[in-house]
Amino acid sequence: MPNQTGSPLExxxxxxxxxxxxxxxxxxxxxxxxxxxxxxxxxxHSSPEWIEAHKKQPxxxxxxxxxxxxxxxxxEERLLLTRICREQKMPNIFYSYTDSDALDDLFKRSYLxxxxxxxxxxxxxxxxxxxxxxxxxxxxxxxxASSHSIPLNTVFTYVGKSQNAYQLKMVKNQKEGxxxxxxxxLDESEDKPEPLSKISLxxxxxxxxxxxFETRLVRDNKVFDGTKQVLxxxxxxxxxxxxxxxxxxxxxxxxxxxxxEVFTNKKGDPDLRPKENKYDGKLANISSSGCCLISNxxxxxxxxxxxxxxxxxxxxxxVSGLITGLRQNKESGLYDLHVVFIKLPVSEQxxxxxxxxxxx
Numbered sequence: 001m002p003n004q005t006g007s008p009l010e011x012x013x014x015x016x017x018x019x020x021x022x023x024x025x026x027x028x029x030x031x032x033x034x035x036x037x038x039x040x041x042x043x044x045h046s047s048p049e050w051i052e053a054h055k056k057q058p059x060x061x062x063x064x065x066x067x068x069x070x071x072x073x074x075x076e077e078r079l080l081l082t083r084i085c086r087e088q089k090m091p092n093i094f095y096s097y098t099d100s101d102a103l104d105d106l107f108k109r110s111y112l113x114x115x116x117x118x119x120x121x122x123x124x125x126x127x128x129x130x131x132x133x134x135x136x137x138x139x140x141x142x143x144x145a146s147s148h149s150i151p152l153n154t155v156f157t158y159v160g161k162s163q164n165a166y167q168l169k170m171v172k173n174q175k176e177g178x179x180x181x182x183x184x185x186l187d188e189s190e191d192k193p194e195p196l197s198k199i200s201l202x203x204x205x206x207x208x209x210x211x212x213f214e215t216r217l218v219r220d221n222k223v224f225d226g227t228k229q230v231l232x233x234x235x236x237x238x239x240x241x242x243x244x245x246x247x248x249x250x251x252x253x254x255x256x257x258x259x260x261e262v263f264t265n266k267k268g269d270p271d272l273r274p275k276e277n278k279y280d281g282k283l284a285n286i287s288s289s290g291c292c293l294i295s296n297x298x299x300x301x302x303x304x305x306x307x308x309x310x311x312x313x314x315x316x317x318x319v320s321g322l323i324t325g326l327r328q329n330k331e332s333g334l335y336d337l338h339v340v341f342i343k344l345p346v347s348e349q350x351x352x353x354x355x356x357x358x359x360x
Contacts, residue, residue: 064081260272
């Protein structure tokens with residue numbers, strides 16, 4: 001009688017095992033094939049030829065969605081960006097949003113289009129918010145992390161013990177530190193820092209990004225063409241100051257201002273009413289959230305103030321705000337009043353923003 005080497009159950013199980021192994025092998029092959037295909041597609045989509053061919057194509061919704069994920073746009077911002085790209089026939093926004101001229105042209109044309117639509121104030125306001133969001137993301141990707149990367153001819157601001165501000169220009173960025181010119185008014189004042197003392201410097205890049213960092217004055221350097229110089233140490237802890245809600249416009253325009261009477265309305269909110277006596281001043285800068293007013297008088301902080309002015313080219317604005325900072329310029333004797341706007345209507349914000357961005 002012949003020998004039997006396996007039970008009937010084992011004989012039935014063997015084909016099942018082989019079937020499972022076969023299916024696993026097929027699944028692994030399919031996964032591998034998909035992985036290879038994705039790699040090929042990714043390589044193709046990152047090739048200069050593919051990118052160049054798709055740059056000039058009209059923006060699709062998928063392009064906006066892709067960009068929204070990169071920048072972190074809200075759903076409302078994504079919908080607005082889709083709309084303006086479609087209406088203005090914008091070439092692929094995913095590849096052109098870092099082009100400042102192309103981006104500005106897109107938003108300016110959209111602004112002019114929206115101006116022709118009745119009751120579009122809130123829409124225009126959202127347009128400026130979207131542009132600022134995109135600009136801030138671009139700035140963040142180009143941020144300076146070390147003083148080694150600061151370009152030549154950058155002008156630094158140093159605020160001395162007297163709270164007077166001085167301008168120091170970089171003439172050389174070398175391995176051992178940065179060489180800065182010292183203006184005569186600082187060299188001859190008590191604000192001049194001592195060698196080896198710590199100082200804080202701030203500067204603004206060509207993209208209007210503001211930075212500050214702390215460094216140490218190493219030594220006085222040689223005098224060149226009658227201008228004194230100092231060597232300051234490098235720093236790897238540079239901090240960006242761009243935390244404003246909107247872009248700020250530097251100005252030198254006259255204004256009128258007055259004190260404010262504060263009443264309480266039925267809701268319990270302050271109702272600000274300007275007093276009759278108005279004084280002459282100047283605006284040094286403005287954004288839709290606040291401004292810097294140059295005054296002959298040292299008005300105390302935490303006081304309300306009323307301001308009226310004309311922004312270029314001919315936008316009359318009226319604002320009320322709270323004085324949050326005061327600093328005297330020792331040279332001119334005038335006072336810088338930092339004002340945060342209170343209850344500023346969207347219509348006034350839009351007028352300010354259109355001047356800030358130069359959209360007429």
